[in-house]
Amino acid sequence: AQSVTQPDIHITVSEGASLELRCNYSYGATPYLFWYVQSPGQGLQLLLKYFSGDTLVQGIKGFEAEFKRSQSSFNLRKPSVHWSDAAEYFCAVHPRITGNQFYFGTGTSLTVIP
């Protein structure tokens, strides 16, 4: 079955530390891949996306993500976390071949401690 998995429900990091949020997908072909961030009470803001080409993509707010076909993964990273990065992060895919909908993971809640 098609699925998007974010194994980590909640992550806590210290400000200034590095961050990696995991995302794995299960689809027949490589889908389009996205990371969204949702701050408390806010909507979904697109951080970055991968369609094709260079497997390391840069996004806003200093985030990057790496697509690894062999691992069916699209992990989000940031070298140095800021307190304002505390939010919910969602990995999402579009199957590419057909359909209009995005499929979202269950999200990872990030807490940043001083």
Add this chain to the structure above:
Amino acid sequence: EPEVTQTPSHQVTQMGQEVILRCVPISNHLYFYWYRQILGQKVEFLVSFYNNEISEKSEIFDDQFSVERPDGSNFTLKIRSTKLEDSAMYFCASSGQGGAYEQYFGPGTRLTVT
């Protein structure tokens, strides 16, 4: 930067009442979507709309739901007779000529059914 807007930000209604959630997509976009997020759960696709008709809908989108583009700017989601389980955050999204692959999300409407 153009953005998707939604009104109201929070709607409280009694069970059995009809509610209409409103969205103003990005002006030159052609595809429109509704998603919902029950508290603590993943974002789920409800429906997509293109060329004045539903192009895709999920199992969640039953006869209690309807969508409409009443004029050139608004896109609405109507729930005819709300149930407690309809309580959720509802996100509108839109995408442009590129199709469903780049969806821009609004800030959401939090619907509380009492």
